[in-house]
Amino acid sequence: MDGAVNFLRVTLIRVFYAVILLIAVLILNFSLMHMAPGDVADTIAQAAGGIDAEALEQIRREYGLDQPFLVQLGRYIGNVLRFDLGYSFFYSDKVTSLILSRLPATLLLVITAQLLALVVGVILGVFSARKPNGILSHFVTFLALFGYSAPVFWTGLLMLVIFSLMIPIFPVAGMRDVTIEGGFFAQAFDIARHLVLPMITLSSIFLALYSRLARATMMEVLGSDYVRTAKAKGLTNRQVVYKHALKNSLSPVITLAGLQLSAVVSGAVLVETVFSWPGLGTLAFQSILARDTPLILGILFFSALVVIVGNLLTDLALRLVDPRVGGKK
Template sequence: MAIVLTILKRLGYAAGLLLAVIVLNFSMIHLAPGDVADTIAADAGGATEETMAAIREEYGLDQPFVVQLGRYLARVATLDLGQSYFYNRDVLDLILERLPATLLLVVSAQLVALIVGTLLGVYAARNSRGIISHLVTLFALFGYAAPVFWTGILLLIAFSLKIPIFPVAGMVDVTVEDGWFIKTLDIAHHLVLPMFTLATIFFALYSRLCRASMLEVLGSDYVRTARAKGLTPREVTLKHALKNALPPVVTLAGLQFSAVISGAVLVETVYSWPGLGQLALTSILARDTPTILGILFFSALVVIIGNLITDAVLRAIDPRLRGQA
């Protein structure tokens, strides 16, 4: 029963947070200068005041802010995100069409960064005075300091132009017409550079935090007791130290999920990855308000779900958290 109440409480918090994000996004877009009428007028080379007023009336932009917000919330409650001004399609269809590509990039980059960063951190902690530990530190500092778009451009030049190992852009090769296995390999081939680019900065965070956490745990009393009992270094690390060093890393992974989403926008632009990032950039340039709001809504939803999953993983790792609300 306590578990059910905890789940319901977490879902309530998530729903409240999502509502607050929707209202904030709508308010910020409303306060920004310009609207779709300005964009249409600019594309047409100019328009009279009467034409501008007619356009705003057609799209409901002449209504008070509270009325517009109320109508938008009512539509979102039924998953009606409106019609795209630029693409002339349902926003929900546009997002669902691009969402799988973004989720593939974001989830794979997060998993690779988390696994590799944790392994590097553990190795660096076990050999804190070795050269590998110093190399991990240098790599972490470089990964954290380098802008993700700059790293992407360098990798693109190095491994797509100078050494043509990976594709230059896109997600699939249109000439590939074989079965699903070949198509999956083709997508994976296109995914390598964008995924590694997005994961680079998070390698740094996870490896440094895991190293610091492992060094603290390895110096604790229960680890010294485990060593005194004759356990091998591998058993001490995997069965005792790592499990207690992981919670800070998992917590950071959940907190960084929003940063992964925002970083994906830049990575998708560099590699022409057909995800929400490219859709967001086009929509912003076209002042396509419904599409922008829809992308922000789904981005917030993905981040909230990611944090709920992180909370569940933390409770599975650390039994002390299971009784907390």
Template sequence: MILRRIVYAFVLLLAVLVMNFALIHLAPGDPVETLVGEMGGATPEFIEQMRAAYGLDQPFYIQLATYLGRVAQGDFGFSLYFNRPVLELMFHRIGPTILLVVTAVLIALTLGTFLGVLAAQRRNSWLSHLVTVFSLVGYSTPVFWVGIMLILVFSVALPIFPIAGMYQSDTSATGLAFLLEVLHHLILPAMTLALIYLAFYTRLSRASMIDVLDSDYVRTARAKGLKNYLVIYKHALRNAILPVVTFAGLQFGQVLSGAVLVETVFGWPGLGTLAYDSILRRDTPTLLAILFFSASLVIVVNMVTDIVYRYIDPRMRAEQ
């Protein structure tokens, strides 16, 4: 079972590589002309030399075959704009992005599930209606607008948090002091990214919990005289959280795409900012590597989600 999924994952990654390469090369514009324009111009001979140096003068199928061969060897090429190995660029940007995304997902999952369970227990109260309104407003609000509003409130009007960056450029902090400084810079970007998905997980967990609380085995547990918190958090929540876990894995790709906007708004030095710069400058090798990494991460998270789902739901283990 696991081996078959790994084979499917490799086939899917190969398809992603081919499609990304084809779509980027079909897009209008020339990376060399973009680079030369930022340099102030160049002679036609120099432009042709640069195209030959990067292999852009070859037919499409030769470029594709060459690229796939290099990726198979772990070589993603050189950045056209930064003139550095792509893996070296990504190595310095992966950590901040993973920190931002994981923090936002944990906040959204934990707080969203808690609010959903709380609202499900009081389904006709003002709290339940407040959660519903919050979910609708939060899920329909653009993530970049939320980020800008948080900056205006908590960085401009109330200067509590820094506006941009991961730490102060002139910082000399080390150890715990440096960690606290990074966390201080992380709060606003993580909350911005988490608020959108927090609203969705709250709504989903509330609806799922209401269905579970009306089931026969929950009524049986109550009839046995079990305490309410045991009924809720030991019996009901374990089944109610299954749709939340499933959607968390399926939406991981959307969280990564939302991180691009959040990193751009807050100047967070992650892969999202690097992807934005690469798109503006037509830095094809860097953009292809970022897309490949994002696709790999989404596939791995989906596989982990499936394993966790089987662990949580005993019926899946029985079928297995």
């Protein structure tokens, strides 16, 4: 009862901080974009094959680009607070609806890749910690080295080569097959099939990280005094490892996973580009090429949102795993 109230209080404080952080991110993003050379007017002029200076000024006035920096910034933040992220001239659509149409694909990729890396990483770590000199343990060391040293786009290209040429069992591009018909499950299965390769590619680095860390913390925990106590109580090996040791070795892994979330999101940009996954990553890539400032800002905003919310959840998850975290006294 007391704990629940406290949990709620802490959560609200965290949410408050998150909002402040988000506004800071907005200001920073906008300032950086403003400092970069070139704007929408330049791109339009380029697309039109060159226009005169007066027309250029006209365009700038239309988009409000002739106003002082602070006025533009204030206007932008005011709009964002009203959930208006602006209008993408390149796609001729509202930024918000563009992003919302792409966000689910990215969330699906990021969340499944992160979960895959976490679950498989912890399982590998635990198994190899129980037999530090076993084959699996050496495999984990190798996997960690490989996963960590191979760049994500290279792993992606490797996957493409293997699965398009040698073993064509998974689709290598896109998110769904337009020829597939059927109900919800047929569609879901189709998406899952498309998801496999990008998901594995994106999770490879993080799988390496988490399995290494899980192995190290698990080995440390297995040698700890309270594990000896658990054995002295006459508990089974399974209880000792999966009840007493595992819960203690989870918190470092969860902490790292939270810190790595931003890396997962930025990794998604590359992976989506390699596998033509229709998510925010490909949209970001195209919007940068088109100097579509409102869209770039919008995507940056949403990425920041994903990372901040993810960190918030990590924080709260840690509280559930380890009672020492947080103010309960």
